[in-house]
Amino acid sequence: MLRSRRSVLAVPGSNPRFVEKARGLPVDEVFLDLEDAVAPLAKEEARRNVVAALCEGGWDGKTVAVRVNDLATQWAYKDVIEVVEGAGDRLDCLILPKVQDPTEVVWLDTLLTQIEKAMGYEPGRIGIEAQIENARGLVNADAIAGSSGRLETLVFGPADFMASINMRTLVVGEQPPGYEEGDAYHYILMRLLMAARTHDLQVIDGPYLQIKDVDGFRRAARRSAALGYDGKWVLHPLQVDAANEVFSPPQDDYDRAELILDAYEHYTTVEKRGAAMLGDEMIDEASRKMALVVAAKGRAAGL
Numbered sequence: 001m002l003r004s005r006r007s008v009l010a011v012p013g014s015n016p017r018f019v020e021k022a023r024g025l026p027v028d029e030v031f032l033d034l035e036d037a038v039a040p041l042a043k044e045e046a047r048r049n050v051v052a053a054l055c056e057g058g059w060d061g062k063t064v065a066v067r068v069n070d071l072a073t074q075w076a077y078k079d080v081i082e083v084v085e086g087a088g089d090r091l092d093c094l095i096l097p098k099v100q101d102p103t104e105v106v107w108l109d110t111l112l113t114q115i116e117k118a119m120g121y122e123p124g125r126i127g128i129e130a131q132i133e134n135a136r137g138l139v140n141a142d143a144i145a146g147s148s149g150r151l152e153t154l155v156f157g158p159a160d161f162m163a164s165i166n167m168r169t170l171v172v173g174e175q176p177p178g179y180e181e182g183d184a185y186h187y188i189l190m191r192l193l194m195a196a197r198t199h200d201l202q203v204i205d206g207p208y209l210q211i212k213d214v215d216g217f218r219r220a221a222r223r224s225a226a227l228g229y230d231g232k233w234v235l236h237p238l239q240v241d242a243a244n245e246v247f248s249p250p251q252d253d254y255d256r257a258e259l260i261l262d263a264y265e266h267y268t269t270v271e272k273r274g275a276a277m278l279g280d281e282m283i284d285e286a287s288r289k290m291a292l293v294v295a296a297k298g299r300a301a302g303l
């Protein structure tokens with residue numbers, strides 16, 4: 001079964017207090033960041049903190065990932081080697097940021113394979129999440145999504161993305177002034193969604209930086225959840241419940257989905273019919289598929 005990723009908590013790897021706090025938060029995934037939340041001069045110490053935090057444990061029930069630095073930096077290779085050699089058996093995924101090209105993911109896949117062999121780890125267990133954060137990454141999203149069997153999700157990086165395309169705003173996740181009547185994110189979100197689903201990957205929305213504005217977070221989260229996104233990054237405990245709630249199906253929808261599945265199963269197997277009525281609604285194989293999506297998310301959310 002796919003991992004649940006309704007809420008993906010970003011934690012700066014350089015801040016042991018935040019790391020400690022993260023253990024107690026009810027998020028589906030935690031990632032310890034070595035990239036943009038860590039100052040250049042703190043990168044090496046952050047690596048050591050991250051390895052220690054993984055080895056100490058306390059992450060039960062959560063997917064645990066580390067975001068390494070991007071391939072254009074001097075830090076990327078050592079991030080991967082030190083973290084995976086030091087704590088690869090405790091790690092579920094690596095997040096590779098600013099991916100522009102499939103060869104970057106292939107590089108990470110190959111390096112992981114080498115480290116797994118050297119360390120005697122289970123081959124291929126560590127997954128990859130590819131963060132798409134600029135126009136080139138978006139244009140290459142299909143090839144990126146198909147570039148490695150380790151890939152589990154594509155992740156939208158709205159802050160870097162908006163900067164990279166010169167979008168005229170300073171508020172991440174909100175509409176740029178002058179474009180209020182449309183949704184400036186629609187194309188990007190849809191494009192990533194299509195690339196991800198083409199390769200059976202999950203797709204995760206990025207951060208909302210106004211951490212005190214929980215209504216704003218909810219609004220942005222609803223937008224990507226409605227399209228089919230699996231979850232969203234959270235930066236602060238205030239955003240956690242909202243993410244878990246918005247990316248779980250409403251109870252009524254979940255109950256209805258289970259009802260559709262039961263009814264469809266009955267009609268197709270017992271009565272051998274291809275379509276049937278459930279109240280006033282006709283249900284067929286396509287309805288079953290839609291219901292399966294909602295039911296799977298509801299079951300994962302423990303509804």
Ligand code: GLV
Pocket residue numbers: 036133156157158159160161206207
């Ligand atoms: C996250 O990394 C972002 O750039 O939004």
Ligand code: MG
Pocket residue numbers: 036097133157159160
């Ligand atoms: Mg970024």
